[in-house]
Amino acid sequence: MSQQHFTDELFDAVTNDPTLSDTAKAEARRNLDKLKKTKVNILITGATGCGKSSTINALFGYDKAKVGQSVNPETMDISKHELNNIVLYDSPGLGDGKAADIRHSKNIIDKLYEKTSNGDMLIDLVLVILEGGSRDLGTSFELINSVIIPNLGEDKKRLLVAINQADMAMKGRGWNHAENKPEPELVEFLEEKVLSSHRRIKEATGVFVEPIYYVAGYKDGNNSQNPYNLSKLLCYILLHTKEEKRAVFVQDVNQDEDVWRADDGLDKYREKIRSTFLDSVKAVAGEVVGAVADRFISTVSTMGRAAGAVLGGAARVIGNAASSVLGFFGL
Ligand SMILES: Nc1nc2c(ncn2[C@@H]2O[C@H](COP(=O)(O)OP(=O)(O)OP(=O)(O)O)[C@@H](O)[C@H]2O)c(=O)[nH]1
Ligand SMILES: [Mg+2]
Structure with a gap:
């Protein structure tokens, strides 16, 4: 429960994006707040x-x-x-x-x-x-x-x-x-x-x-x-x-990677979960935040691939990824 909410992580990432206007950031805040309360x-x-x-x-x-x-x-x-x-x-x-x-x-x-x-x-x-x-x-x-x-x-x-x-x-x-x-x-x-x-x-x-x-x-x-x-x-x-x-499932799903490992292989379930998450963020917070989330997850999933949890480790890493996010944005 003490884990930071992913919408706050995303908002930090948006705030630190020099290419975004203040208006875009304000709108992102509103939409991410809505998501946080969902x-x-x-x-x-x-x-x-x-x-x-x-x-x-x-x-x-x-x-x-x-x-x-x-x-x-x-x-x-x-x-x-x-x-x-x-x-x-x-x-x-x-x-x-x-x-x-x-x-x-x-x-x-x-x-x-x-x-x-x-x-x-x-x-x-x-x-x-x-x-x-x-x-x-x-x-x-x-x-x-x-x-x-x-x-x-x-x-x-x-x-x-x-x-x-x-x-x-x-x-x-x-x-x-x-x-x-x-x-x-x-x-x-x-x-x-x-x-x-x-x-x-x-x-x-x-x-x-x-x-x-x-x-x-x-x-x-x-x-x-x-x-x-x-x-x-x-x-x-x-x-x-x-x-x-x-999108909000990412906050609550089990972060023990072992539970997500074995499946029938009929579909790429974890990839699907990941794109579902991103599409949902986009649907609520718009393309701009969606694109930030996409980059954000891709970065953490590089580290997270070894961890292999659902979303390629993002569910786990998102909670304590502040430094990697800042690192990714070159700050
Ligand atoms: N082998 C096996 N056992 C399981 C599985 N899922 C649950 N169990 C076992 O089945 C028993 C009942 O599981 P619960 O999760 O308590 O079932 P429940 O539906 O919540 O039961 P009630 O709350 O009493 O209605 C427990 O001993 C579990 O460990 C499974 O996928 N495989
Ligand atoms: Mg029960």
Whole structure:
């Protein structure tokens, strides 16, 4: 939290740019202030033990949410985690008994209709997590098809479905621990799961969703499992969030480079995250600030490439890059 905000870093860089007029700098200040205040509200839901807390921890750092060890749901009702710019609402899904199901459904529906003081929808994105190893996902589809989709309003883009615990989808079979990736037979199994999930939602609601699979992973004592496809998950989260809000993720994402490393290689997720960030800065603060951000990230990413965190290290380096920025601008 003590880490300097990236919008202030960017503003310092803009201030120190001798080619910019005072008017341009004043406008940059206004726009960057707006960005600094931007909140992204994410509702995360799914059955007990699917990995909601683990996913929050993997995406945003390992001290954000309590991970359960017992069979009792750790998350009784919606719990709120406020980061710098990202606000997370962690809600149980269905399957904890009839009374609890009714209560949880109502809580979720209320959240979906909640508005900000500006009259905008509060929840920018609903992330529904399915447990890859679960044989019975019926209650999860009930949650998606009967609770979430009918109450989403017009903008079905607010929904993202992700299948967690890909490593355990075949009870641990087919997971290559040495390379932290699924073997072909597990890939095939997971792709089938993605397809059948897509079909179950499409057939029941007519809504087209493109689920992805990933591993949130865990750290407990001597054992740990690194995430897989977390950069893909972040990419999808960004694409499901309004463009003008996407930049602020950089302030809150996990700065542990290890979590962003392993993915399916189907797309250049980290490059995409980087360009998404820059486009978002441009959308809010204009071309001039966007160009400064671009140079800024390129500089830090040269140092950051070895670090290899998301954005090529920029998320980490931005926080303490004052000297490198000054250095870059020759001051
Ligand atoms: N192997 C494996 N285990 C995982 C993964 N994600 C979560 N887990 C484990 O699954 C268990 C439940 O994870 P949580 O993150 O507490 O799940 P939750 O959805 O927050 O659970 P509740 O809050 O109780 O509803 C924990 O023991 C995690 O360590 C994963 O990707 N792979
Ligand atoms: Mg939890």
